[in-house]
Amino acid sequence: MQFASRVKTITPSSTLQITAKANALKAEGLNVISLGAGEPDFNTPQAIIDAAFRAAESGKTKYTPTAGIPELKMAIVEKLRHDQGLSYHEKNIIITNGAKHALYLIFQALLNPGDEVIIPAPYWVSYPEQVKLAYGVPVIIETSEDHDFKITPKQLEAAIHRRTKAVIINSPSNPTGMIYTEDELRAIGRLCQRHGIIVISDEIYEKLVYHGEHAPSIVEVMPEIKDQTIIVNGFSKSHAMTGWRIGYAAADEALIQAMTKVASHSTSNPASVSQYAALEAYTGSKDSVTVMRQAFEERLDKAYERLSKIPGLRCVKPKGAFYFFVHAKDAAINNGFNSVTEWAQALLEEAHVAVIPGEGFGAPDYIRLSYATSLDQILEALDRIEAFIRKHQK
Template identity: 60%
Template sequence: MKLANRVQSLTPSTTLAITAKAKELKAQGLDVIGLGAGEPDFNTPENIIEAAYLSLKGGFTKYTPAGGLPELKKAIIEKFRQDQNLEYENTEIIVGSGAKHVLYTLFQVLLNEGDEVIIPTPYWVSYPEQVKLAGGEPIYVEGKEEQDFKITPEQLVLAITSKTKALIINSPSNPTGMIYTKEELTEIGNICLQHNILIISDEIYEKLVYGSNEHVSIAQISPELKKLTILINGVSKSHSMTGWRIGYAAGNRSLIAAMTDLASHSTSNPTTTSQYGAIEAYNGPQDAVEKMRNAFEERLNIIYNQLVQIPGLKCKKPQGAFYLFPNVKETAALSGYESVDHFVEALLEEALVAVVPGSGFGSPDNIRLSYATSLNNLEEAVKRIHSFVNKKTNKA
């Protein structure tokens, strides 16, 4: 049976593929260290689990409105007010089955055939595929390493055409961990205002920021930019609730209404129990969020210094999220591999360390390592990579 054209050009998720391969080797009894998955290694905080359990015991197991429980929308609105001094109304919020689903729904209601969406590289793997599924065309703008993987206003201007519909900003970034400053966002935002380009601001890692760095939402900068911005967020990373699948969007009420209508014909409501858990995530104590952030920062500071000792490897120190994104082009060449992808394959098969090749993020010279695992695992993984490279280099 011939598949629909819209899915035949899809590229499978690189992160999921690496994770699946690592699990397959583990099932064979091999001691694989997986640094591929983009999820915290902590369990969901106990108060959230308890709130979800009580909702089940209380009989809250039925349908909710397609766009999410009013109580959850209220909690999200209060979160925006407290964290970013942003005011939203119920009609400007939609809750979906994870931030990925919310983004998918947004592109489906936003894009017509041939509409262009500017995507800075490196990018999260699903942005281009979701744009293509909606009939749009991804327009890539390179965030160079010497620019901390961020695009400049000059690059943005050159990428804009009469077909440009939106720009995606992901800060802190997956896969680089870099953060756009308020000044950088202001310049980019002003260009979008001049050309009436929608800003899709993915802020799923906003709670994971390190050192003296600060997360600023582009919607905070001015009322005009708030009107032009759709914020994407969720509880997956901040509250270690990846499997609960709760994400949300905030912004233009006509877009939100269209997204809600589409959700009513696709998923219906997000899982009811998960919504009650998310209410507690925002209304309850936030101690666990800071505890996890501190743990990630401690791991980063330790493991970064060890990682950069590997021959040929160059790495910008991340400012947020929980990924390292080193350039290993020279390391792969020293080790006798013609591409980073081949280097990554050998690393998994011979050193039993699973990392994600940067080709899946639009940066073929890099790899992504998640430090959302124990410090023992991280240190052992870096030792294995270092030993693997030394062995290959000596052979060469």
Template identity: 60%
Template structure:
């Protein structure tokens, strides 16, 4: 059977592919250390689990409004006010089945065929695929390593055309862990205002920030930037709720209304019990969020120092999220491999360490390692990579 063109143009998720391969080897009895998946290794906090059980016992297992429970929207609005000083109304917020679904729905209502979306590289793997599914055209701008993988206003302005509809800003970034400063965001924002383009601000890692760095939302910098920004966020990373699938978008009410209409014909509504759990996530104690953040920072500080000792590795220390994104092209060449992809595949086969090649993020010389796993496993993984290097270096 002939499939739709939009499906044939898709590139499979490299993160899910490497995770699947690792699970396959593990099922075959191998001692595999997976550093590919982008989810915290902590369980969802107890008070959130209890709220879900309470919701089920009280019969909150039916359809909800397509755009999410008003009570959850109010919790999200309160969170914006407390964290960024941003004011939103119920009509300016939609709850979706994960932040990924919020992005997908946004691009579906925003883009017509041929519309362009500027995507800085390295990028999260799903951005270009979601743009293409909406018949849009991804336009890539290189976030150079010497500039901490961040784009400049000059680079942004150079690729804007009369077909440019939006630019994506992901800070803290997956896969690099880099954070745009207030000044950098202001400069990028001036270009967006000048050319009247929408800003899609993916802030899913906002709570995971280290070394005294600050997360700033571009929407909080001025009323005119808030007006043209759609914030994407959710509870997946901040509250270790990846499987609950609750994300949201906030911004222009006409865009949010269109997203809600589309959601009514695609998902009907986000999972009811997960919404009640998310209310508890935002309204309850935030102590588990800080405990998890501190654990990630401790792991980062230890494992980063070990990682940069590996021959052929160079790595900018991340400021947020839970990924390291070293340049590994020299490591690959030192061991006889022409590409980082081939090097990653060999390490999985020989040392049973699952890494994600940077090619899936638009950075083929790099590799992504998630430190959302125990320090013991992280140290063992680095030892295995070092062992591989020792065995293969010429």
């Protein structure tokens, strides 16, 4: 059987691969601690579950408009106004099957073969693969710890070419947890405005920021580039709704219409009851969001203190999301491994701790550790990692 050429270019998700391996070991009865998956360990708040149940009972189980139900669109418009001071209309919103689907639709609607999308590395694993699926060209900019893994205007300008169509800004970032400041966003926005480049602003971790930090949207900072900016967000991280698969994009009306066309011939519409659950998430109590954020902040502080004491590892303390992005090359070399990926594989098989190698994020010297699990499990995992390092010390 001959497969399409686009499939041959795609690299499988490293996060899903590690999670599958960890689950397989668990099924064998092994005590595996997974610091891999990027989803909250909290259950969806009960009020949201109840709203979905009521929707199903009342017959809201049919097809919905492709771009989503009007009530949820208006709730998103109000959220953008209230939380970020942004002015959008219902026509500027599309509801999607998760934020990942919103990104997929953006690339399918925007890119022609050969169009370039600038992606700062470390990056979320699906960005370059989705660009390639749309026959675009990912242009990777490597960042450094010295600049908190954020691109500089100088780097961005050097990467802009005739075929540059868009740049992705993910703040707070997966996998680093870093946040772009207002000044940094303003400098990036001015460059994009001057060159006519679209900004794709992935804000899925917007609510998960700590110690009084704020993760501003680039549209908040530079309202004048609103028409060339696409905001992507969703409910998975902020409301522990990963399995409900509801995200959204806010953008120029013409782009929303183009994305809707693509969606109409692929998914038809987001799941009906999931949309009503999301409606409750944005119109009901916000207490559960606060409780979850506070729990993550406590884990961040205590786990970072423990992580900082492990020899061979170093990490810039994140300001948002729920990941540590840890430099592990020194540990891997000192333990006799050829790469961090090999080291992480051995860590899983011997110490039964699952971490995500940085190779899939465009940073092969690093690993990503999620603290979206209980503090006891995180600290136990870190103890195992230190014991593994000391056991293999050369």
